[in-house]
Amino acid sequence: MTDKVNEEKEQGLDQTDSVENLKNEDDLNKESQGEVKDEEVEGVETASDSLAKENLELKDKYVRLYSEFDNFRRRTAKEKLEMISTASMSLIQEILPVLDDFERSFKIEGNDQEGSLLIYNKLSKTLSSRGLEPMDDLVGKKFDAEYHEAITQIPAPSDDLKGKIVDVVEKGYMLSGKVVRFAKVVIGN
Template sequence: MEEKDKLEKEEEVNNTETVENPKEEAQMASGDVSGGDNTSESEEDDEDKLAKENEELKDKYVRLYSEFENYRRRTAKERLDLIKTASEDVLKELLPVLDDFERAFKAEGDGAEDNKASEGSRLIYNKMVKILASKGLEPMDGLVGKEFDAEYHEAITQIPAPSEELKGKIVDVVEKGYTLGDKVVRYAKVVIGN
């Protein structure tokens, strides 16, 4: 008898667990235990939270992406600037050699052009100037008569202007200035008329 009672109890439990309505069975399988077609408030709150979290994550992603793009552009620009000015120290050290060549040519004057040594020196000078120009070194030429600009010129003295037009302007260039790209490698040492 006991076994019969046990079997009957098991059948009762099994009958209560089975769902007779297939719609209820589908809702139970999908996890929808609300019992109706409308979603519960807690599910709507969860959806809102997920939507907000999704928006926050998208915003973080966009910000991170834009920061990375800015970083990439900045490092590329710095790399290009470094490549352009990498030889700046060597070029600065060669500038006095150019100055010496120019002083030697002034000292020789125009009559010494027939001399073979002078001709060789001019060839070397011209070759050196071309090489430095190919590396981006540009001399500041034609400064006499222009306005003084502290970003490119260094005033070493002032003298009375030979004419009214040269007052406050560059009268003479003592040492030629050079630029490497947009950067000043050596400021031009100039005399200003007052």
């Protein structure tokens, strides 16, 4: 009999355990459903937050891209202007020896220079209208390696010409502020 009692007690305990287990499972299900609802709400909030962050990132990328494009456009326009202003540089460099020949011919006495002078003036006006500027009045000025090329040095005729330009062998020219040809000069030492 004690065996039967023990068995019934064990079965009763098993039944109570199973009832308690069912209650625990129901509680867990209810809690988990509540958590799911909370997670769904949190998921919606985090999704909107992530969309807002992504929106800000895209706006930032757009602004940066727009500013880079604007800088590119300005730089390209500036380069085009520089290219246009100096496009004729090689042609002008080839014409400069003709100007030099004209100037040398004017120094020779006894030539009929009237026709040559007209041609020279017309050519120099055309070149100056394109931005060519001669480097004039260099004698007595301080030597500057950015604009002048020293051919030689001679003893200075006076103390105030030491380190300065004494003579110009070949005239220098500038095109739109850039040196086309350096002036070849003699410096006093």
